[in-house]
Amino acid sequence: AQSVTQPDIHITVSEGASLELRCNYSYGATPYLFWYVQSPGQGLQLLLKYFSGDTLVQGIKGFEAEFKRSQSSFNLRKPSVHWSDAAEYFCAVVLKAAGNKLTFGGGTRVLVKP
Amino acid sequence: GAGVSQSPSNKVTEKGKDVELRCDPISGHTALYWYRQSLGQGLEFLIYFQGNSAPDKSGLPSDRFSAERTGGSVSTLTIQRTQQEDSAVYLCASSPLGSAVNTIYFGEGSWLTVV
Numbered sequence: 001a002q003s004v005t006q007p008d009i010h011i012t013v014s015e016g017a018s019l020e021l022r023c024n025y026s027y028g029a030t031p032y033l034f035w036y037v038q039s040p041g042q043g044l045q046l047l048l049k050y051f052s053g054d055t056l057v058q059g060i061k062g063f064e065a066e067f068k069r070s071q072s073s074f075n076l077r078k079p080s081v082h083w084s085d086a087a088e089y090f091c092a093v094v095l096k097a098a099g100n101k102l103t104f105g106g107g108t109r110v111l112v113k114p
Numbered sequence: 115g116a117g118v119s120q121s122p123s124n125k126v127t128e129k130g131k132d133v134e135l136r137c138d139p140i141s142g143h144t145a146l147y148w149y150r151q152s153l154g155q156g157l158e159f160l161i162y163f164q165g166n167s168a169p170d171k172s173g174l175p176s177d178r179f180s181a182e183r184t185g186g187s188v189s190t191l192t193i194q195r196t197q198q199e200d201s202a203v204y205l206c207a208s209s210p211l212g213s214a215v216n217t218i219y220f221g222e223g224s225w226l227t228v229v
Contacts, residue, residue, distance in 0.1 A: 036220075041222070042222060043117075043118070043205065043220040043221050043222040043223060044205070044207075044220040045220075046217050046218070046219075049217075090157065092157075100145065100162065100164070100209070100218075101147075101159045101162055101170065101173075102147075102149075102157075102159065102218060103159065104156055104157035105156070106156045107156060107157075
């Protein structure tokens, strides 16, 4: 079945440590790929997106993501986490042949330890 | 403000009652979306409006759900005869054009609780 999977429901990381959030998709063609962040009580904010070209994408707040076609993955990374990065992170896709609807993964909740 | 505005921010309603949720998109945005975020279901697409085109209603879970967009701007999501499983956060979003290359901006949501 076509899907977007975020294997990790929760991740706990120490402040200053690196963070990697996994995202895999299962579609016949490469979709457009997005990462969103949802902080407590706030709406979803776009961190970065990938359409084509350079497979390493830079986003806001010091995040980056790497598209790997061979692994059908689009993992999000940050070299050094700040306490304000505690939030829920969603990977999302748009199928090029299916209009402009975002399909979201289940989300990964990140907790940051002091 | 300049963002997507939703009202009410919180709504508690009795089972069986109808509710209306309102969305004011960013001025000039032609595309408008409704999503539902609930425990155990994640973020689900509900409906998508793009300009004067017929809306994509493929995500509406039942005929109790409907939405309209008047004048290409404000949208109202209506849930009739609410059920407890309708309890969720309803998120509205808009984008300048109905194309994935344009960023989709989300509102803070309307939290619906059906008791």
